[in-house]
Amino acid sequence: MVHWTAEEKQLISSIWSKVNVEECGAEALARLLIVYPWTQRFFASFGNLSSPTAICGNPKVRAHGKKVLTSFGEAIKNLDNIKATYTKLSELHCEKLHVDPENFRLLGDIVIIVLASHFTRDFTPACQFAWQKLVSVVAHALARKYH
């Protein structure tokens, strides 16, 4: 079980309470597809991914980005049991989606950069520490049921 200090929990939730999940989620997923174009392999059915502009405006990318970040919200509500929160999603990513878990780490780092660009100075080093820990725990939980 992951141990969270009171300060870490506070840093995570104070940022989260101000996050526009739809916007940040869309942006994070778009950036994943732009910065690491090979990740587009998982989204062949999403239509036009031919340029950064196309990706950012793509409604399927936006909708899926929102879905992904919403699930982060679940982790934040259940910091003391992230493993259980992600059991089903982990199985799904392994058995149906066939996503290499390395991609979870890439997306986690991108979420951090999106938060940094939105919150600027408020995204302090301490915030970054708490959030890097969170994305790392989420990535780990998502990889946990792989076989």
Add this chain to the structure above:
Amino acid sequence: MLTAEDKKMIQQIWDKVQGHQEDFGAEALQRMFTAYPQTKTYFPHFDLSAGSDQIRGHGKKVVNALGTAVKSLDNLSQALSELSNLHAYNLRVDPPYFALQLLSQSFQVVLASHLGKDYTPEVHAAFDKFLSAVAAVLAEKYR
């Protein structure tokens, strides 16, 4: 591979770093030490408290080296040859892709937090590629 477009964006972003070298460098190191405490193991001889002179000095050194790289995007291997030797034979930061990735992430968080919306997805992609290319050159002589 860095495209012409990438190089243009890297240069544009670097123009915004001008005048802030020391600050950005120090902040990147501070963030790296805070977010990834394991990176402190490479600096047992440093005062790692916030705002320390050693961190400022070292941050400036790192950013100046990146500046050299920005001026030599067509020939990173040669431009960073000395630093490549240093990292391979002397510093042996381990493993190069992993540890340098942590500095890359930290530096990009500095850029994103200072530039806000100006750190667009396109610029982010170009800069991430640039830092990966730099890390690859630094790792060239490891074995």
